[in-house]
Amino acid sequence: MRPFPIFLAIAALGLFGVHWLAFVFVPMEVTMGASQRIFYFHLPSAWLCYLGFVVSFVASIGYLLTRKPRWDAAAVAAADVGLMFGVVVLVTGPLWAKAAWGVWWKWEPRLTTMAILFLIFAGYRLLRAFGGESPGVRVFAAVLAVFGAPQIYFVHIAVSRWQGDHPNNVVLETDMRVALYSNLAILLVVFILLLRLAYRVRLDALTVSALRRRLARIGA
Amino acid sequence: MSGGMRGDGMGGLTAPGFLGTVRLVLAKDLRTELRSKELFATLLLFGAVLTFVFAFGFANDPVTNRKALPGALWAALLFTGALAVGRTFAREAEADAFTALVLSPADRSAVLLAKILGNLLLQVTVLALVLPLLAIMLRVDLDGVVGTLSLFLLLGATGFAVVGTPLAVMAVSARFAEVLLPVVVFPLVVPVLIAGVQGTGMVLGTVIGDDPSDYLTLMLAFDAFYAVGGLFLFDRMVSE
Numbered sequence: 361m362r363p364f365p366i367f368l369a370i371a372a373l374g375l376f377g378v379h380w381l382a383f384v385f386v387p388m389e390v391t392m393g394a395s396q397r398i399f400y401f402h403l404p405s406a407w408l409c410y411l412g413f414v415v416s417f418v419a420s421i422g423y424l425l426t427r428k429p430r431w432d433a434a435a436v437a438a439a440d441v442g443l444m445f446g447v448v449v450l451v452t453g454p455l456w457a458k459a460a461w462g463v464w465w466k467w468e469p470r471l472t473t474m475a476i477l478f479l480i481f482a483g484y485r486l487l488r489a490f491g492g493e494s495p496g497v498r499v500f501a502a503v504l505a506v507f508g509a510p511q512i513y514f515v516h517i518a519v520s521r522w523q524g525d526h527p528n529n530v531v532l533e534t535d536m537r538v539a540l541y542s543n544l545a546i547l548l549v550v551f552i553l554l555l556r557l558a559y560r561v562r563l564d565a566l567t568v569s570a571l572r573r574r575l576a577r578i579g580a
Numbered sequence: 581m582s583g584g585m586r587g588d589g590m591g592g593l594t595a596p597g598f599l600g601t602v603r604l605v606l607a608k609d610l611r612t613e614l615r616s617k618e619l620f621a622t623l624l625l626f627g628a629v630l631t632f633v634f635a636f637g638f639a640n641d642p643v644t645n646r647k648a649l650p651g652a653l654w655a656a657l658l659f660t661g662a663l664a665v666g667r668t669f670a671r672e673a674e675a676d677a678f679t680a681l682v683l684s685p686a687d688r689s690a691v692l693l694a695k696i697l698g699n700l701l702l703q704v705t706v707l708a709l710v711l712p713l714l715a716i717m718l719r720v721d722l723d724g725v726v727g728t729l730s731l732f733l734l735l736g737a738t739g740f741a742v743v744g745t746p747l748a749v750m751a752v753s754a755r756f757a758e759v760l761l762p763v764v765v766f767p768l769v770v771p772v773l774i775a776g777v778q779g780t781g782m783v784l785g786t787v788i789g790d791d792p793s794d795y796l797t798l799m800l801a802f803d804a805f806y807a808v809g810g811l812f813l814f815d816r817m818v819s820e
Contacts, residue, residue: 424816476770483764487750491760496753503813504747504764507806514771 367553374546381539395459398452400536404544405448406474408551410512412442413481415555417509420502429566432498435505436488437558439481441551446478461525469518470526477515480508493569601686605694610701612671619667623660623702627710630656635717645718650780650787652718653729654773656710657703657736662762664702665744666751668695673752682818689811696745696807703737720784728783728792732776735799739772740765742803746810749817775799 382400389396415438423431453471454464465471484504491497519528532540596604613619634652638644672678681691711729715722722729744765751757779795781787 424813472770472774476767479767480764483760483767486763487754487760490756491750491754492756494753497750499817500747500750500754503817506813507743507747507768507809 364553364556367549371546371549371553374542374549378539378543378546381542386535386539387533392460395456398456400539400543401547402449402452402456403540404547405445405452407544408547409442409445409449409478410515411551412438412440412445412555413477413505413509413512416442416481416484416505420505423498423502424506427495430563432502433562433566434559435502436485436562437555439484439488439505440558441554443478443481443485444554445547445551446474446481449474450478466525468526469522469524470515470528471524473511473515473518477508477511480504480511484508595685598687598690601690602694602697605686605691606697609671609694609698613698613702619664619702620705623664623706624709626663627656627660627706628713630659631710631713631717634714638718642719646720646784647781647786649714649718649720649784650777652714653711653733653780654736654776656714657707657733657740657776658766658769658773660706660710661699661703661737661740661744662765664699664706665741665748665765666758666761668699668745668748669752678752688815688818692746692811692814695748696741696810699745700737700741703741704734707733707737725783729780731796732780732783732792732799735796735803736772736776738803739799739806740769742807742810743768746814746817749814771802772799775802 378400382397386397386400388394416435419431419435419438422428423435453474457466458464484501487497487501487504491501518524519526631652634648634655638648638652669678672681682688711722711726711733714720744761747765747768748761750761750764754760775795775798778787779792779799782789782792782795
């Protein structure tokens with residue numbers, strides 16, 4: 361059997377499972393109460409957002425070195441999936457913050473650096489959507505991804521380096537760890553599925569435009 | 581002066597070295613700009629207009645104005661910088677000379693360095709007008725802090741130039757580039773913006789802390805990182 365449907369089944373069933381883990385199985389956190397349960401989705405999504413941008417970074421370097429369209433397709437697909445997980449982070453974060461801090465948003469180092477990281481790749485995506493398909497745009501976008509991804513380092517060190525309020529290096533009970541890492545595993549499967557799909561779509565789009573050009577050349 | 585310049589590059593058949601190329605491209609850009617003065621004049625006026633926008637956009641008591649000055653200053657740096665950087669390769673593109681510039685045997689990173697220096701020079705000139713104008717309009721006393729503020733602005737403008745200038749080649753190949761360029765450049769320079777606003781606020785006494793050197797170091801590191809990265813990658817960006 362082909363791997364894609366198997367992964368799809370794992371992701372679909374797994375998503376039910378991890379919701380049960382996060383909302384039923386894990387005991388209520390003492391100080392924060394129910395709002396803490398967002399954490400089991402928030403943190404893995406943040407990691408996968410980084411992962412998407414890192415893959416985009418690596419694929420962009422691959423494209424700059426080889427100029428093979430496959431690398432470019434992979435870079436765009438990975439940025440897309442990273443952005444999707446970024447949206448999850450930026451939506452679940454304020455939901456938790458409203459409950460824990462009393463405000464939706466604070467100009468706190470990790471929130472700020474994460475928002476910037478998101479904006480950099482959102483700009484990358486706008487460029488790919490509206491900037492046309494010339495080779496120059498691809499190269500330029502690759503450089504943008506290479507310039508932008510190191511920002512992840514700043515997000516990572518933000519809390520400890522600039523004394524942020526964002527929770528950092530939290531100590532977890534065993535049950536909580538089970539929920540967190542199960543969630544990470546299942547969301548990683550979702551990540552791989554989406555990356556694969558987005559990559560295929562880009563490649564098919566390339567094939568279609570190549571066919572169009574050929575048709576135009578033979579005057580059909 | 582221009583005679584000497586010509587002698588370096590075109591007198592013999594030998595190609596100019598790295599610094600020679602930098603000097604030639606920079607001199608060419610400055611000479612054309614000084615003849616038309618289009619970018620220069622427009623940016624100066626834009627800087628003045630921004631000053632009015634900020635002066636009327638903020639409350640008008642001395643305490644608020646002193647707190648608002650860093651933000652206004654750095655927003656002006658970003659907005660004027662975006663206009664300047666967007667025009668980096670405009671003359672070459674309009675005259676169909678961009679390919680010639682890229683295909684010439686000249687070291688491409690030397691071309692980029694010249695373009696960075698040109699943008700920086702333009703920005704510094706504009707800021708030299710905007711800073712005193714903002715201080716007058718917002719009635720903020722800058723006695724004794726002009727030197728430190730200038731250092732901050734210089735490092736900030738450098739940061740903007742080293743990030744924005746290589747990315748400005750996008751304007752040559754992408755459609756919609758005049759809109760997209762600021763959208764992609766601004767988030768990248770936010771670290772400089774934060775360091776600049778905090779640091780200048782500290783210098784002006786509106787941000788708590790008395791040692792702004794940490795922010796200067798951060799900006800210096802940022803400038804160096806993106807300058808090296810840009811010079812290294814630019815060759816690959818324009819090689820097709």
